[in-house]
Amino acid sequence: xxxxxxxxxxxxxxxxxxxxxxxxxxxxxxxxxxxxxxxxxxxxxxxxxxxxxxxxxxxxxxxxxxxxxxxxxxxxxxxxxxxxxxxxxxxxxxxxxxxxxxxxxxxxxxxxxxxxxxxxxxxxxxxxxxxxxxxxxxx
Ligand code: HEC
Numbered sequence: 001x002x003x004x005x006x007x008x009x010x011x012x013x014x015x016x017x018x019x020x021x022x023x024x025x026x027x028x029x030x031x032x033x034x035x036x037x038x039x040x041x042x043x044x045x046x047x048x049x050x051x052x053x054x055x056x057x058x059x060x061x062x063x064x065x066x067x068x069x070x071x072x073x074x075x076x077x078x079x080x081x082x083x084x085x086x087x088x089x090x091x092x093x094x095x096x097x098x099x100x101x102x103x104x105x106x107x108x109x110x111x112x113x114x115x116x117x118x119x120x121x122x123x124x125x126x127x128x129x130x131x132x133x134x135x136x137x138x139x
Contacts, residue, residue: 042105048117051110055102056118064122071098077122085130086138088115093138103139108132 045054052064059073060066066075082088092111095101102111109132119126 042110043107045110048113048115051106051114052117055106056114059099064118076118077124079118079122079124082119082124082126085115085119085126085128085134088118089130089135089138093135108135108139111135 042051042055045051053062056076057064059071060076061073064076066073066077076082089111090096091099092106092115093101093103106114112130112132112135115130115135118124
């Protein structure tokens with residue numbers, strides 16, 4: 001019985017690995033934005049932390065320290081560029097160079113939440129909060 005269970009688990013693990021392979025290949029061509037085509041998939045992310053984990057950390061890394069590899073992903077940790085909240089809003093909504101515009105994929109609330117999240121975490125201590133209306137103004 002134990003052996004059968006182990007064998008079943010192994011088969012399941014193999015099957016899920018096979019299933020996830022094509023997805024990974026897709027994602028690597030469009031780092032972090034693989035879910036974009038699936039329209040509305042990101043509405044599930046509620047709150048700044050969830051948006052960061054679901055959308056941003058694929059490029060900016062879990063610790064928001066950025067990465068240099070296939071591309072240059074700037075650190076959001078201890079980032080003086082976040083001082084003026086309008087700047088991160090604009091980058092997220094309208095994109096900037098290799099950072100994709102996310103206006104069609106995130107709601108005003110989600111952008112406001114993630115901006116407030118990155119501006120008050122990862123060594124950033126900006127106290128002023130942005131509101132969904134601030135995001136709307138930049139669309
Ligand atoms: C596909 C990869 C990718 C994803 C996903 C992504 N970013 Fe970026 N981001 C970048 C790149 C590349 C840049 C650098 C753009 C440039 O060269 O100006 C950047 C720049 C930024 C900047 C400007 C940083 C600075 O110091 O000037 C902010 C703020 C930012 N991203 C926030 C976010 C947030 C918040 C999310 C999630 C909602 C996110 N990014 C998702 C790739 C990404």
